[in-house]
Amino acid sequence: MKIKHSKYRNTGLIFELLVKQIAADTLNREQSPAVSILKEFYASRNSLAKEYKLYDLVTKSKGVSQRRAEAIVSTITEVSRKLNQDALKNQKYKLISEIKKHYDLDEFFSIQVRDYKALASMYCLLEAQNNQELVDPKYLVDNKVTLLEHLTDKSQNSNDVKDTLIEEYSKYDKDLKLLTFKILLEKFNSTYKDLLPEQKNILKEFITSVNSKKRLHNIVNEELRKLSSEVSKLTSKVTDEVVKIKLEEVARSIKTVKNTERIDDTHLVNLMQFYDLVNELKSL
Secondary structure (H helix, E strand, O other): OOOOOOHHHOHHHHHHHHHHHHHHHHHOOOOOHHHHHHHHHHOOOOHHHHHHHHHHHHHOOOOOOHHHHHHHHHHHHHHHHHOOHHHHHHHHHHHHHHHHHHOOHHHHOOOOOOOHHHHHHHHHHHHHHHOOOOOOHHHHHHHHHHHHHHHHOOOOOHHHHHHHHHHHHOOOOHHHHHHHHHHHHHHHHHHOOOOOHHHHHHHHHHHHOOOOHHHHHHHHHHHHHHHHHHHHHHHOOOOOHHHHHHHHHHHHHOOOOOOOOOOOHHHHHHHHHHHHHHHHHHOO
């Protein structure tokens, strides 16, 4: 699924709009209700105010180093995970209700805001990691790229961003680990445009079985045994003695994974390469 940006729930964007509304009201010599709204919702210790501080950190951090930018993104996502999401949702509802009492919402949200793209991308990133459903990895990467480009003022390599997301999310709970393998799947699909049916199947198995270590071990070992047997059979058809010796060594190197050994993306890469080898042997 994709997370759609919602202006009505973007804490950072609404703050900027309220500040601009105060300026507009002041120029029109009107008392600005936006002042009291800011004080009520943003000057307290509630979840909404805490989330705004994350947006504030991003908007005030421009032209920083790559390392600093990565640290900022990692920090805001980590802190966001610890916020009370139910309380935050309720406070955002009350905030919009209060704004609606004093302003036309269509006009209020039509005001142009600097750094809108970065604010929207940050909202989507935070929503994605707090969402119960798996999010489209490409969408997640695109939003992080936008945020990093805002922070560093430099273009970003999407493949590098995928790598950092995989490393970061693999540390978390099962939902984010599932997202890690979704990103891996997207990465493999972009790298190997023409995946073999066997490769697609094992990728799917890695995604669906990531929560069950035992099942994942069984699947990997079953595939390794099949591949070892397949390579051995195909090797017998090779006439070149040098090639045959090398293939026999490959077949012996395909060993099952011990129960105590952790299954990770290295095993996935090895399986993908073995499938390619078998496919080439079949075409000889």
